Amino acid sequence: MTARPHPVPVLAVLAALAALTFLVLLPLAALFAEVLDQGIGRALAAFNDPESRAAIRLTALVAAISVPVNTIGGLAAAWCIARFHFAGRGMLLTFIELPLSVSPVISGLVWVLLFGAQGWFAPVLERLGVQVIFATPGLVLATLFVTFPFVVRQLVPLMVAQGREEEEAALTLGAGGWRMFWHVTLPNVRWALLQGVLLLNARAMGEFGAVSVVSGRIRGQTLTMPLQIEALYNDFQAPAAFAMAGLLALLALVTLGARAMLEWQTRRAVDAQVTPA
Numbered sequence: 492m493t494a495r496p497h498p499v500p501v502l503a504v505l506a507a508l509a510a511l512t513f514l515v516l517l518p519l520a521a522l523f524a525e526v527l528d529q530g531i532g533r534a535l536a537a538f539n540d541p542e543s544r545a546a547i548r549l550t551a552l553v554a555a556i557s558v559p560v561n562t563i564g565g566l567a568a569a570w571c572i573a574r575f576h577f578a579g580r581g582m583l584l585t586f587i588e589l590p591l592s593v594s595p596v597i598s599g600l601v602w603v604l605l606f607g608a609q610g611w612f613a614p615v616l617e618r619l620g621v622q623v624i625f626a627t628p629g630l631v632l633a634t635l636f637v638t639f640p641f642v643v644r645q646l647v648p649l650m651v652a653q654g655r656e657e658e659e660a661a662l663t664l665g666a667g668g669w670r671m672f673w674h675v676t677l678p679n680v681r682w683a684l685l686q687g688v689l690l691l692n693a694r695a696m697g698e699f700g701a702v703s704v705v706s707g708r709i710r711g712q713t714l715t716m717p718l719q720i721e722a723l724y725n726d727f728q729a730p731a732a733f734a735m736a737g738l739l740a741l742l743a744l745v746t747l748g749a750r751a752m753l754e755w756q757t758r759r760a761v762d763a764q765v766t767p768a
Contacts, residue, residue: 525733534733534737553627557631560635562684565641574650584643587639596703600704633698634695641690689753
């Protein structure tokens with residue numbers, strides 16, 4: 492006799508699908524419909540604007556700096572947290588996840604407090620002739636702060652589940668620290684690491700709040716793509732704003748698709764490790 496589905500899970504699934512459709516799919520569909528409605532040629536023409544091209548280049552530059560730095564730092568932090576037990580370990584993990592709880596605007600204000608014209612390090616920066624706030628370094632610092640947790644959050648649960656037996660075996664067999672890392676640690680977490688990098692990159696390119704505070708909104712110089720979208724919309728250039736928003740949304744969808752594939756690869760790798768031959 493075939494069991495009938497319980498009504499509560501079915502209703503929960505329907506409610507989730509309804510919320511997903513209304514909050515995610517419908518806005519995305521409206522965005523892409525607006526871009527297509529104005530025509531592909533007109534949408535592409537929006538990127539001929541020098542300020543828009545400068546915003547794209549700046550966004551790529553900030554991401555190109557932030558992603559490698561936070562990938563290396565996140566990998567090192569995850570390895571220390573997963574492999575060692577020490578006083579303050581839980582507090583360290585809490586502080587690493589702090590950027591996810593604090594408003595990005597607050598993180599931007601912190602950098603202004605430190606490196607602004609009246610900031611703590613303003614005299615030193617003035618003597619060195621270095622400008623951080625209202626310049627590219629400030630955008631990079633703000634982005635580094637808000638994106639740091641992504642790699643750590645992807646790696647720590649996996650590294651804890653894997654344990655340290657393979658690494659200890661490699662050391663017992665005479666492998667050095669770097670050799671163990673390249674041939675044991677990194678291959679075991681490569682798919683999760685790539686997931687973290689994808690999420691990190693997506694947040695770096697789409698960050699608005701923190702970079703808005705430290706950018707000074709100087710057109711053609713410190714406007715990233717999200718800030719340029721707002722500027723275009725406020726200037727009643729809706730077609731150009733929607734075109735750039737469509738580009739960001741498309742990048743986000745590509746990121747999600749790639750992440751889904753990497754999650755599948757991660758599950759396969761974990762299953763292969765825990766399933767006996």
